[in-house]
């Protein structure tokens with residue numbers, strides 16, 4: 001009985017690998033001149049923190065891990081990246097019609113999410129310990145965001 005069940009499980013795993021998950025795992029092209037770093041000019045420390053903790057889901061520079069190729073986990077990963085990019089995309093910081101950044105409340109949320117610990121997502125951090133943010137990392141991000149928010153708009 002146990003053996004039959006595990007054969008069925010293996011067969012099912014094999015079959016679901018062929019279920020197409022939308023959107024496809026891909027990194028759309030982008031123009032660095034319109035990306036977060038060039039537009040907002042964060043200190044290099046802050047840029048590095050965001051890159052290691054956020055860019056996999058909030059940019060077009062996703063490093064797709066091996067497990068993201070295996071269904072059903074791949075479906076979940078793709079959804080997180082698609083939703084993450086839709087909410088905030090560091091690679092497309094200026095929208096096509098924009099020449100100047102204007103979504104300051106969206107920008108401020110970077111700090112809100114980091115301070116509350118909502119982001120980076122919990123499950124992701126478990127699999128990517130490099131994304132763990134120390135108190136010092138959080139202060140670096142929020143200190144810079146606060147200074148930007150206080151400056152000219």
Ligand code: HEC
Pocket residue numbers: 050053054055056057058079080081083084087088106109110111113114119120121124
């Ligand atoms: C594993 C993928 C993943 C990582 C890593 C990640 N996010 Fe997100 N993020 C999401 C998803 C999915 C959403 C949309 C759903 C939600 O709000 O939970 C989101 C939403 C957001 C939002 C919008 C919140 C709102 O309610 O408007 C902000 C801001 C944000 N993330 C910032 C960050 C920052 C900053 C980091 C890095 C410190 C980060 N995220 C890391 C997946 C991720």
